[in-house]
Amino acid sequence: MVLMKLLRLKDFPGKGTFHNGIHPPDCKAFSRDRAIEVMPPPDRVVLPLLQNIGAPCEAIVKPKQEVTIGEIIGEGKAFVSASLHSPIAGVVEKIGVCTLPNGRHLPAIFIKAKGEQITGQALYDDVIGGEWPKDCPAIYYPSTIAKAIHDSGIVGLGGAAFPTHVKVRPDDKKMIDTLMINGCECEPYLTNDYRVMIEAPGPIIAGAKHAARAVSAKEIIICIEDNKPKAIEALREEAQDTVIKIAVLETKYPQGSEKQLIKAVLDLEVPLGGLPADVGVAMSNVGTIAAVARGVIRGKPLTHRVISVSGGGIAKSKNLLVPIGISMKAVIDYCGGLTEDAARIIAGGPMMGFAFSNLETPVTKGTSGLTVLTHEDLRREEETNCVRCGRCVDVCPMQLVPTKIAMASRHGNLSLAQRYNILACFECGCCTYSCPAHIKLVQLIRMGKAMVMAGRKK
Amino acid sequence: MIKAAERQQTVTTKDIPSPEIHVAPSPHLGNTHFSTRRMMIDVLIALVPAMGMALYLFREYALRQLLIGIGACLVSELIFVRLRGTNVSLKDCSAAVTGVILALSMPPTAPWYATAIAAVVAIGLGKILFGGLGMNIFNPAMVGRAFVMISFAGVMGAGAYEATGTLVDALSQATPMNAFKQAGVLAPVPQLFWGLTNGSLGETSAVACLLGGIYLCVRRTASWEIPVAMIATVIVIASIPDMAGYHGGRLIMHHVLGGALLFGAFFIATDPVGSPLTPKGKTIFGIGAGALVMLLRLYSGYPEGVMFAVLLMNAVTPLINRWTIPRTMGEY
Numbered sequence: 001m002v003l004m005k006l007l008r009l010k011d012f013p014g015k016g017t018f019h020n021g022i023h024p025p026d027c028k029a030f031s032r033d034r035a036i037e038v039m040p041p042p043d044r045v046v047l048p049l050l051q052n053i054g055a056p057c058e059a060i061v062k063p064k065q066e067v068t069i070g071e072i073i074g075e076g077k078a079f080v081s082a083s084l085h086s087p088i089a090g091v092v093e094k095i096g097v098c099t100l101p102n103g104r105h106l107p108a109i110f111i112k113a114k115g116e117q118i119t120g121q122a123l124y125d126d127v128i129g130g131e132w133p134k135d136c137p138a139i140y141y142p143s144t145i146a147k148a149i150h151d152s153g154i155v156g157l158g159g160a161a162f163p164t165h166v167k168v169r170p171d172d173k174k175m176i177d178t179l180m181i182n183g184c185e186c187e188p189y190l191t192n193d194y195r196v197m198i199e200a201p202g203p204i205i206a207g208a209k210h211a212a213r214a215v216s217a218k219e220i221i222i223c224i225e226d227n228k229p230k231a232i233e234a235l236r237e238e239a240q241d242t243v244i245k246i247a248v249l250e251t252k253y254p255q256g257s258e259k260q261l262i263k264a265v266l267d268l269e270v271p272l273g274g275l276p277a278d279v280g281v282a283m284s285n286v287g288t289i290a291a292v293a294r295g296v297i298r299g300k301p302l303t304h305r306v307i308s309v310s311g312g313g314i315a316k317s318k319n320l321l322v323p324i325g326i327s328m329k330a331v332i333d334y335c336g337g338l339t340e341d342a343a344r345i346i347a348g349g350p351m352m353g354f355a356f357s358n359l360e361t362p363v364t365k366g367t368s369g370l371t372v373l374t375h376e377d378l379r380r381e382e383e384t385n386c387v388r389c390g391r392c393v394d395v396c397p398m399q400l401v402p403t404k405i406a407m408a409s410r411h412g413n414l415s416l417a418q419r420y421n422i423l424a425c426f427e428c429g430c431c432t433y434s435c436p437a438h439i440k441l442v443q444l445i446r447m448g449k450a451m452v453m454a455g456r457k458k
Numbered sequence: 459m460i461k462a463a464e465r466q467q468t469v470t471t472k473d474i475p476s477p478e479i480h481v482a483p484s485p486h487l488g489n490t491h492f493s494t495r496r497m498m499i500d501v502l503i504a505l506v507p508a509m510g511m512a513l514y515l516f517r518e519y520a521l522r523q524l525l526i527g528i529g530a531c532l533v534s535e536l537i538f539v540r541l542r543g544t545n546v547s548l549k550d551c552s553a554a555v556t557g558v559i560l561a562l563s564m565p566p567t568a569p570w571y572a573t574a575i576a577a578v579v580a581i582g583l584g585k586i587l588f589g590g591l592g593m594n595i596f597n598p599a600m601v602g603r604a605f606v607m608i609s610f611a612g613v614m615g616a617g618a619y620e621a622t623g624t625l626v627d628a629l630s631q632a633t634p635m636n637a638f639k640q641a642g643v644l645a646p647v648p649q650l651f652w653g654l655t656n657g658s659l660g661e662t663s664a665v666a667c668l669l670g671g672i673y674l675c676v677r678r679t680a681s682w683e684i685p686v687a688m689i690a691t692v693i694v695i696a697s698i699p700d701m702a703g704y705h706g707g708r709l710i711m712h713h714v715l716g717g718a719l720l721f722g723a724f725f726i727a728t729d730p731v732g733s734p735l736t737p738k739g740k741t742i743f744g745i746g747a748g749a750l751v752m753l754l755r756l757y758s759g760y761p762e763g764v765m766f767a768v769l770l771m772n773a774v775t776p777l778i779n780r781w782t783i784p785r786t787m788g789e790y
Contacts, residue, residue, distance in 0.1 A: 019787070269787055272788045346484075355482055355483075356481060373487075385589070385593060386592050388733070390730065393784070398788075401735060401784065403735065429484055433489055436492050436493045
């Protein structure tokens with residue numbers, strides 16, 4: 001076991017892990033071994049015009065207009081924006097308002113299903129199945145690939161939903177050496193990336209090749225935590241005879257965070273406030289890369305995604321291929337509904353996901369899964385005074401002092417919070433998870449960050 | 459009529475007990491195995507060997523001090539918390555920990571009122587006055603002990619350790635620290651290690667302190683940096699007079715095992731509230747405490763210096779915290 005650890009990252013400069021972090025129970029057994037099922041097409045989809053970080057797209061359809069599968073319905077005109085496509089054939093009902101799990105009210109396109117839909121195995125083969133090339137033919141120029149990604153409306157499917165064409169494109173100013181494909185999936189419960197890696201290594205390898213061409217990266221590294229041996233095996237097999245390397249990392253939360261992963265594999269530190277591109281790295285999640293393959297090779301936009309539905313509060317845990325815009329209610333019903341002790345429904349994983357109660361909320365491009373926790377899973381204990389034990393300092397992957405920042409935020413002392421680099425916090429929640437006094441550290445820090453950002457905008 | 463019925467309906471809908479599905483900001487999971495209360499219980503568990511050793515060695519003297527210490531601390535916590543107008547909570551066990559540590563740091567024959575006053579001062583002045591658990595600057599038990607040490611120098615000093623005419627053997631000898639300070643006599647190392655000597659109740663047995671201390675460090679309730687740095691510093695400093703006097707290491711062992719160093723390093727200095735937040739800060743804290751212990755032992759009128767060393771380092775902890783803000787990842 002120790003030998004395994006020593007050998008694990010022999011081809012990479014990093015140590016296979018980053019500083020600090022936590023080891024929450026991974027709880028992936030709920031849905032780990034459930035093959036991806038294709039959900040039957042819904043009667044209606046709701047597609048918010050903003051499903052990515054950045055600017056919203058603009059609706060280019062009108063009510064009563066008929067749309068086909070994959071037809072563009074919203075155009076991302078700003079640079080950091082992504083286009084929107086219809087996942088079903090149907091008729092535009094209205095441009096209304098919907099609420100996302102993060103609490104934002106957004107304009108959205110409501111589409112009612114009409115006409116013939118693609119379903120079942122045909123849909124599965126169209127999205128991630130079938131044959132995929134192992135190489136990127138020379139007819140693809142970096143710019144054509146970047147344009148295809150842009151036209152497919154692809155955003156990061158890992159949760160952050162950053163438009164992929166902004167990261168994966170030829171850039172004269174920032175040289176990219178390495179393309180890292182993130183298959184860590186360090187959030188407890190989530191298994192969607194895991195299933196994609198096992199069932200569809202083809203599009204991941206193909207997408208990686210094409211994306212690497214787009215950014216002119218010399219190296220391609222797929223990063224997977226060591227609790228996913230089947231995924232490692234599947235990708236190793238698929239990546240044989242290619243230049244793609246597989247990095248097996250320690251299972252630790254938040255290993256899948258961009259900056260921590262770069263540190264773990266390449267031993268590079270992304271400067272504060274910087275992006276991976278500043279150290280010559282472009283990073284994309286495995287699901288995103290599979291979507292890139294589909295967009296570039298098959299010319300199909302991002303209309304469907306794989307989500308995992310998991311947790312003790314749902315009758316049957318599953319991994320599903322769903323159209324974007326389907327309501328959470330439809331997904332929950334398809335999985336047998338909630339159990340009696342269901343207590344919290346979360347879009348995403350339990351560490352960074354958003355809890356919501358309105359089941360009409362649609363699945364968006366950034367929804368990696370649906371986690372339903374029970375009363376037993378939740379920790380509801382009264383906050384007590386900080387005893388300055390330093391646990392939060394010991395677990396913070398950014399090496400911050402969470403208790404100081406949280407207390408400064410609580411008291412509105414923003415200059416102190418900024419002296420302690422409050423904006424470096426990416427809200428992974430390790431501090432709150434570990435706090436013996438049950439202080440809501442990351443929640444307070446999030447509040448402080450919002451205050452600092454509001455102050456900057458003035 | 460219909461409107462009234464409708465209104466009735468809205469009222470009843472609102473009266474339904476809160477819905478099953480709640481929302482809250484992430485993270486939605488927490489480490490349920492670890493809480494402040496659990497930390498305090500860990501300390502109590504870790505103190506069991508030291509308590510056992512004290513009871514074995516000092517019999518009724520130890521029992522009396524423990525009962526008075528714990529009892530007085532719990533009662534003062536109740537009273538002072540009520541005076542502050544906050545909720546009484548002995549559930550966090552912190553008052554019990556203070557009581558045990560205080561009792562174990564007392565001389566065996568200290569009069570009942572000294573221990574009781576020390577407990578009241580520890581909880582009242584040392585803790586609740588600052589705002590309760592987590593808000594205090596100084597280690598409460600040490601505040602209480604320092605108070606009675608200075609107030610009742612006669613019954614707390616060297617004389618309090620020796621009592622003639624009892625059935626307890628240990629009490630007939632001088633404490634190792636006193637014997638060395640006054641007569642230059644070094645106690646045999648095995649005796650110091652197992653703890654068959656005179657001294658404050660909890661400090662005599664090195665092995666009991668080590669057992670409890672290692673448990674605390676393994677559970678990570680105490681940070682290992684503090685005891686390691688503190689003991690290492692004492693060894694380094696003690697080696698100078700050791701070499702100068704050709705003691706062949708016996709003086710080092712005397713300073714490490716003979717006094718309250720191990721008890722203090724593992725149970726008193728590691729109190730999270732008064733020690734720094736970061737590993738680097740904790741190391742500095744340990745080095746400072748160790749150096750002060752040796753300074754006091756070698757050059758002050760007191761034979762022992764752990765209590766004042768910890769209190770002094772508690773005072774500079776905010777400064778250490780300020781010096782040792784860790785470098786954020788990606789900060790150059």
